Amino acid sequence: MKPVSISAVVACHTCPLRYYLEREMDRTESVRYTISKQLSYHLGREIHPREVWEEVLLVSPDIDDPETEKMAFTWAETCMNQKWKRAIETDVKVTSKKLGIYGVVDRILDEEPYFAIVRSSEAPEAGVYGTDRIRIACYTVCVTESLDLKPEGGLVEYVASGVSRLCIPQPRDRRAALRAIKIAHKIVNGFVPSKSKDAPCENCYLKEYCGDGAKKLSDMM
Secondary structure, three states: OOEEEEHHHHHHHOOHHHHHHHHOOOOOOOHHHHHHHHHOOOOOOOOHHHHHHOOOOOOHHOOOOOHHHHHHHHHHHHHHOOOOOEEEEEEEEEEEEOOOEEEEEEEEEEEOOOEEEOOOOOOOOOOOOOOHHHHHHHHHHHHHHHHHHOOEEEEEEOOOOOEEEEOOOOHHHHHHHHHHHHHHHHHHHOOOOOOOOOOOOOOOHHHOOOOOOOOOHHHHO
């Protein structure tokens, strides 16, 4: 069984058809992701906004503009006012042979809950987003298998809001993750998904490509 990424699992949970279409696309790293990722390396120690911004420019020199710089400084200053657990390792590859999935954990901690994932979106008013519950459910299994740890859940760190929240996956989250994993594996093996009745079509940037069902993007451009 060819493993699939946790990001693919989350995409299939949201909309299998969109994942099917996106597999053909070359996607670039978003500005928000670049900032949040670089900022994550400073969590748990003294944060210097200028240092974070200079690192962002080294990673992605082409995003140097006043608005992006303001965003980076604002996020860094927001995170300065919060207490964060310090990581003992970052960007750790983990897998689950049992489920056939893999991913990269942003931050490994030396105490419970043992790991954290970093998100570039603003935090919801309470708890974590449903898609992040799926992520944590998947990462919990992978961390258990790969690192010989036994986390009940993990932290979701919304650095844009300066918020870190504990997520303990529930049975419904694990069921949803298992369904999405099965669909992702089927798509990788050639399955063409149909349009889901509850897909978030209204704000989807690919909605013009799937009105008549799944097709290859190359056939429609």
